[in-house]
Amino acid sequence: MTAEVISTAQATQDERRPGPQRSGRRSALLKISRFVRMIPLVPAIIIMVVFLAGPIIWSFYGSLTNAALSGANAANSSFIGFDNYVKLFNDPVFPQSLWITIVFTLASAVISQNVLGLGIALVVTRANKKLATIVSSTVVGAWILPEIVAAFVCYAYFSQDGTLNQILALAGLTGPNWLYTFPLLAVVLANLWRGTAFSLLVYQAALNDVPPEISEAAMIDGAGGAKRLFFVTIPMIKNTITTNLMLITLQTLSVFTLIYVMTSGGPGNDSTTLPILAYKEAFRFGNIGYGTAIATILLLIGAVFSIIYIRAARPSKD
Amino acid sequence: MKKSAAVAISVIAVGSLLGIAGCTSTPSDSSEKTIKVSYIKTDAFTALDDLFNKVKPEFEAANPGVTVELDPIAATDDDYKTKLALSHRSAETAPDVFYEDQGNVRSDAEAGYLLALDEYTAKWDDWSEFTDAAKQAGAGDDGKIYSISLGTDTRAIWYSKTVFTNAGIDVPWEPQSWDDILVAARKIEASDPSVVPFNLYAGTGTGEGSNMQGFYELLYGTDLGGDALYDSESNKWVVGSDGFTESLEFLKTIYDEGLALTPAQALDPNIWKSVFGEMFPNAKLGGTVEGSYTPSFWVEGGSFEWADYATEMGATAFPTQDGQAPGGVSMSGGWTLAVGSKSENPQLAFDFMAQALSFENALEYDNVNAQIAVRKDVAADESYLGANPFVGAVTDLVEVTHFRPSTSIYNQISVEVQKASEAVITGKMSPAEAAASYDAAVTSIAGDDMVIEK
Numbered sequence: 136m137t138a139e140v141i142s143t144a145q146a147t148q149d150e151r152r153p154g155p156q157r158s159g160r161r162s163a164l165l166k167i168s169r170f171v172r173m174i175p176l177v178p179a180i181i182i183m184v185v186f187l188a189g190p191i192i193w194s195f196y197g198s199l200t201n202a203a204l205s206g207a208n209a210a211n212s213s214f215i216g217f218d219n220y221v222k223l224f225n226d227p228v229f230p231q232s233l234w235i236t237i238v239f240t241l242a243s244a245v246i247s248q249n250v251l252g253l254g255i256a257l258v259v260t261r262a263n264k265k266l267a268t269i270v271s272s273t274v275v276g277a278w279i280l281p282e283i284v285a286a287f288v289c290y291a292y293f294s295q296d297g298t299l300n301q302i303l304a305l306a307g308l309t310g311p312n313w314l315y316t317f318p319l320l321a322v323v324l325a326n327l328w329r330g331t332a333f334s335l336l337v338y339q340a341a342l343n344d345v346p347p348e349i350s351e352a353a354m355i356d357g358a359g360g361a362k363r364l365f366f367v368t369i370p371m372i373k374n375t376i377t378t379n380l381m382l383i384t385l386q387t388l389s390v391f392t393l394i395y396v397m398t399s400g401g402p403g404n405d406s407t408t409l410p411i412l413a414y415k416e417a418f419r420f421g422n423i424g425y426g427t428a429i430a431t432i433l434l435l436i437g438a439v440f441s442i443i444y445i446r447a448a449r450p451s452k453d
Numbered sequence: 454m455k456k457s458a459a460v461a462i463s464v465i466a467v468g469s470l471l472g473i474a475g476c477t478s479t480p481s482d483s484s485e486k487t488i489k490v491s492y493i494k495t496d497a498f499t500a501l502d503d504l505f506n507k508v509k510p511e512f513e514a515a516n517p518g519v520t521v522e523l524d525p526i527a528a529t530d531d532d533y534k535t536k537l538a539l540s541h542r543s544a545e546t547a548p549d550v551f552y553e554d555q556g557n558v559r560s561d562a563e564a565g566y567l568l569a570l571d572e573y574t575a576k577w578d579d580w581s582e583f584t585d586a587a588k589q590a591g592a593g594d595d596g597k598i599y600s601i602s603l604g605t606d607t608r609a610i611w612y613s614k615t616v617f618t619n620a621g622i623d624v625p626w627e628p629q630s631w632d633d634i635l636v637a638a639r640k641i642e643a644s645d646p647s648v649v650p651f652n653l654y655a656g657t658g659t660g661e662g663s664n665m666q667g668f669y670e671l672l673y674g675t676d677l678g679g680d681a682l683y684d685s686e687s688n689k690w691v692v693g694s695d696g697f698t699e700s701l702e703f704l705k706t707i708y709d710e711g712l713a714l715t716p717a718q719a720l721d722p723n724i725w726k727s728v729f730g731e732m733f734p735n736a737k738l739g740g741t742v743e744g745s746y747t748p749s750f751w752v753e754g755g756s757f758e759w760a761d762y763a764t765e766m767g768a769t770a771f772p773t774q775d776g777q778a779p780g781g782v783s784m785s786g787g788w789t790l791a792v793g794s795k796s797e798n799p800q801l802a803f804d805f806m807a808q809a810l811s812f813e814n815a816l817e818y819d820n821v822n823a824q825i826a827v828r829k830d831v832a833a834d835e836s837y838l839g840a841n842p843f844v845g846a847v848t849d850l851v852e853v854t855h856f857r858p859s860t861s862i863y864n865q866i867s868v869e870v871q872k873a874s875e876a877v878i879t880g881k882m883s884p885a886e887a888a889a890s891y892d893a894a895v896t897s898i899a900g901d902d903m904v905i906e907k
Binding site: 204206207209399422 | 538542563657716865872
């Protein structure tokens, strides 16, 4: 908007075409005033650089060294260029961990939380108020639990003598040790349980903005429930869907406590997502440089997802 | 109205900013000296906390103007070491005195975290009471003393006489070879399938414990003996040894035949609590390899009090593979106390440490925590010798014990050993594959010129 104002001002000024002196002073004033308008932003920019960009740059630099937690490299770390990344790509654990992270993110967030959140939101907007409140509260209750509490709850639920197996025992089935035999499934379900509330709240707000007249009009035209959903409701909340997907993807990529407490990334590396791998490498094995390289890769993956979502959310030019 | 509100808000905002800035400025009162002491305190391990809480008021009374700030950390050994290493990286968080694993001393000294104590031990009368082995345990690569031993430990087979007698095996039990263990375990399995015959820790769940109380007992009992992991002559890591593969095969046998815990149980970091707290007292476990500190859990005041342990349990040396010399295998570790290199009051820190390691305090600590004494005067004391019925047996194991090669990359090698044992017990790799994978990992970690084929 500012650009339009300035260009309009410029155009008006060109039309009038006073002497070159006067137009120079005008544009100089405009430039200075634009700069002055930026000054209140400077503290915010400084904070962002120091607390966001700074650590990212420092972490990237750290991944180019062989910094360690103990031993000679703790006293004097040296610059080793991209050796950490070369080692990472040659390590068989890395592609496995990458795959597990992608599966975890897609299964528990992009597909499950998204669809479930939308589904519950659709149902809740039509149900009677009391039922809606109960359902919403239950779902949101799981989300507001501190992550460590939620992690313990899920550990207790899925472990060999846990709640799930006790329920199955009532039905006469002996459940396996979920955390050992199906660790990825267990953490996906745990994260799904925990994170659905976010999508629910986002979609509830979005659905409130959908004008009922349009769906009524579609109903009069003979569109059934499913057609109304896919051709009226969803296109209207398209931007919300994209934003929600971006947020939950980024949140899920960095899930750590839940998985670490439930399975520690185990058994072996069966549920080791990239954050867990980075933690293990940096703090268990003391290879801070190597762990930072993994974290940097994770950052890049997040950036790629963000770009995809932002592109998808860009309003189409008519 | 609007303008005055805006003014009021701005004044409050600026005022609170100044107030916050003012509050965070550190007091520059230098007459108050503080010694920060970091150590582990968990439900199962309170001996050190008790010791420091006893020494703190005595030390503060003897040194006016000095405050001792105790920093007990409730964490597993591995997490504690990580937290300690991180706190060393800055002078503001680095502790003055701290509990340090003997196996990390060389690596941490190299990292510059530990203060060299030679000038302080030279003036300390009690230093001559420490055994040579104990003094060596706290030395760095450069030969300087970087930490002082609190006590040491050995590993032995602890077995339930009840279970063995029920299975028809004579007690006291003294296996002479790996086969003897298998024979006894199979007998127990046949007589009572609800009992776990023999536990051997393995995998990454129990961390370093799975090596010390598991794989190393096997490995150091093979042909290469004390040089099976790290060749002391060439100072290189051993790869491709038959002993490594054969140790993995033994693990595979006892796990596959159901003579040990299930792999899922073995990978649980808290399984040792079940072993001490439930399985032995309820005679549901035949035998396990565990440290000499085991009685500390069962004595009065321990975490898993068990009045009858003295009569129901037995301890014996873990045998070498085929009974070859020296006939038994044990691993020693132990913890030490050290002074941080960034300490502002090194003399005070050392004095605090020295008081915690005095004759009376060391005696009390070694008895309560079932440690093997590293001071000659403590080792000769009657109350030490009579603390529990197994003191003599586990102290004898010092003769056949081995220490880990605590170089700076030992942690990573240790993890590779844990991974190998885990792969074998979970069936993910065969012993030969796991050994090959270990060899490749060690070569990659240590470098081609730091490994030797045996």
